[in-house]
Amino acid sequence: MTAILEARNLSASYGTNLVLQDIQIAIHPGDVIGLMGRNGMGKTTLIRALVGLLPARDGAVLLDGQDAAGMPPFKRSRAGIATVPEGRGIFASLTVRENLRFAARPGGVWSEERVLSVFPRLAERIAHRGNHLSGGEQQMLAIGRALMTNPRLLILDEATEGLAPLIRDEIWHTIRVVRDAGVAILVVDKTVSAVLSLADRVVVLVRGSVVYSGAPAGLQVDPALMYRHLGVDG
Amino acid sequence: MTTFLAQLLNGLQYGLLLFLIGSGLTLIFGVMGVINLAHGSLFMIGAYLAYVVAGYTGTFWLALPAAIAGGLLFGTFLEAALFRRFRDREHLDQVLLTFALILIFEEARSILIDNQFHSVAVPALLDFSVPIVGGFAYSAYRLAVLAVCLAVAALMLLFVERTNIGASIRAAAENPEMVGLLGVDARRIHMLVFAAGTALAMLAGALAAPLQSVYPGMGDGFLILSFIVVVIGGLGSIGGAFWAALLVGMVDTLGKAYVPQLAGIAVCGMMALVLLVRPAGLFARG
Numbered sequence: 001m002t003a004i005l006e007a008r009n010l011s012a013s014y015g016t017n018l019v020l021q022d023i024q025i026a027i028h029p030g031d032v033i034g035l036m037g038r039n040g041m042g043k044t045t046l047i048r049a050l051v052g053l054l055p056a057r058d059g060a061v062l063l064d065g066q067d068a069a070g071m072p073p074f075k076r077s078r079a080g081i082a083t084v085p086e087g088r089g090i091f092a093s094l095t096v097r098e099n100l101r102f103a104a105r106p107g108g109v110w111s112e113e114r115v116l117s118v119f120p121r122l123a124e125r126i127a128h129r130g131n132h133l134s135g136g137e138q139q140m141l142a143i144g145r146a147l148m149t150n151p152r153l154l155i156l157d158e159a160t161e162g163l164a165p166l167i168r169d170e171i172w173h174t175i176r177v178v179r180d181a182g183v184a185i186l187v188v189d190k191t192v193s194a195v196l197s198l199a200d201r202v203v204v205l206v207r208g209s210v211v212y213s214g215a216p217a218g219l220q221v222d223p224a225l226m227y228r229h230l231g232v233d234g
Numbered sequence: 235m236t237t238f239l240a241q242l243l244n245g246l247q248y249g250l251l252l253f254l255i256g257s258g259l260t261l262i263f264g265v266m267g268v269i270n271l272a273h274g275s276l277f278m279i280g281a282y283l284a285y286v287v288a289g290y291t292g293t294f295w296l297a298l299p300a301a302i303a304g305g306l307l308f309g310t311f312l313e314a315a316l317f318r319r320f321r322d323r324e325h326l327d328q329v330l331l332t333f334a335l336i337l338i339f340e341e342a343r344s345i346l347i348d349n350q351f352h353s354v355a356v357p358a359l360l361d362f363s364v365p366i367v368g369g370f371a372y373s374a375y376r377l378a379v380l381a382v383c384l385a386v387a388a389l390m391l392l393f394v395e396r397t398n399i400g401a402s403i404r405a406a407a408e409n410p411e412m413v414g415l416l417g418v419d420a421r422r423i424h425m426l427v428f429a430a431g432t433a434l435a436m437l438a439g440a441l442a443a444p445l446q447s448v449y450p451g452m453g454d455g456f457l458i459l460s461f462i463v464v465v466i467g468g469l470g471s472i473g474g475a476f477w478a479a480l481l482v483g484m485v486d487t488l489g490k491a492y493v494p495q496l497a498g499i500a501v502c503g504m505m506a507l508v509l510l511v512r513p514a515g516l517f518a519r520g
Contacts, residue, residue, distance in 0.1 A: 026261060051415060052414075053415075072414060072419075073411075073415050074412035074413075074414040074415075074416075074417050074418055074419050074420070077414070077415055077416060077417035078417045082415075082416075083415045085412070085415065087291060089409055089411075089412035089415070091401075091404065091405045091408050091412070092408060093404045093408060094401050098398075098401040101398065101401070102398075102402060102405055102418070103400055103415060103416040103417070105417060145416065146416075149416060149417055172371060189469065
């Protein structure tokens with residue numbers, strides 16, 4: 001089966017500073033992949049390279065098996081790649097409804113009604129501007145807006161960062177709903193236990209290189225690896 | 235009292251003309267990240283267009299649709315041919331490009347027309363004074379300019395705040411990277427914004443032509459004040475540009491009338507104060 005999105009021997013840099021080296025990762029339809037690693041190990045940079053915000057220095061990003069070099073982010077999005085970036089990227093001056101409609105791409109299962117049924121709190125705040133929402137509501141809006149593009153792959157970068165535990169649980173529940181709807185997911189999150197329980201596969205980055213790629217169980221049985229690379233007791 | 239009233243109306247009208255220029259400038263700067271020093275030249279081109287159209291056709295009224303249509307076409311051309319290629323370049327490159335455009339526009343004006351001062355007659359239909367209060371009367375054309383500018387401002391605010399395309403423009407002004415990640419081709423928004431900004435500047439020039447002489451470099455003063463409007467109003471904010479333009483127009487006009495020795499620094503001092511107290515602009519949304 002052809003991967004929706006694949007990094008093949010991907011290296012990328014900021015100026016002369018090489019930040020990703022020889023990355024291999026393939027995301028197929030229905031996959032749920034946890035991208036893990038301590039801060040500054042290259043997770044967000046890898047996402048930026050995958051969605052077209054950072055060019056490959058070596059290797060390639062393949063979209064549906066085709067080299068995506070030079071393909072701008074808006075075309076990758078239209079090909080079914082949705083991103084919820086770190087910091088959420090909410091349009092502060094747009095209302096909740098305008099944020100959702102801005103991203104709307106008809107023809108899939110995700111409509112404004114469905115998104116609002118998944119996030120009833122957004123329905124209550126539909127006419128409020130983005131900068132008048134709480135952090136949790138902004139995150140729900142960021143995810144809901146990404147779903148409005150009717151993606152095949154949803155990329156979530158630190159989607160629960162800075163949120164209260166109850167809101168975090170709500171976000172994880174929603175991610176499961178999205179997974180159950182058949183959308184592939186690439187998730188970056190500091191809540192290691194939540195990622196391990198959700199993902200079919202985890203990829204661990206250390207200084208821009210993949211040091212582990214496999215089932216969560218394989219990581220969990222190696223406490224040293226868990227501690228060394230993720231900073232948690234296994 | 236009548237002098238003060240006249241200065242108030244002059245300030246309002248000057249501010250609204252500044253809004254037409256400054257609103258385009260703030261959107262182009264806010265959405266595209268491009269500093270367009272040639273924006274004042276577009277104002278001049280609009281005024282010369284009015285001079286030429288009124289001269290050839292014998293009617294000023296055709297100059298207004300000509301300025302709008304010509305501005306949309308010219309802006310589309312400039313964006314596609316030049317500004318698109320400079321969007322991701324350093325600000326210094328953009329400054330060099332737009333400074334070169336000023337020289338090119340001025341040279342073209344010199345070759346195609348001349349270097350003389352010209353006047354455009356106030357259209358006969360509005361060539362009278364309207365009694366306002368007591369013995370005070372005000373030029374009907376100036377009142378018409380006020381009305382047109384207010385109508386354009388209202389339409390722009392409605393368009394930007396109430397339509398889907400307007401929401402796209404606000405989104406692009408806030409976070410262009412996110413616009414792309416959501417599948418929207420920002421180049422279309424850029425082209426629309428640049429074309430609209432050019433049309434507004436040229437419309438302002440055409441409207442101003444009967445109010446003042448048409449002369450080389452006439453957009454320079456407007457450009458400087460328009461940049462001040464952008465700074466005070468907040469980058470990319472149409473509502474901010476509106477209130478800031480009125481403020482600048484009033485302070486500049488009343489200052490020149492009542493404290494001419496301080497008028498030059500009053501507006502700049504106001505901008506400096508805003509930069510100190512609220513660098514994002516008085517009307518920027520956080």
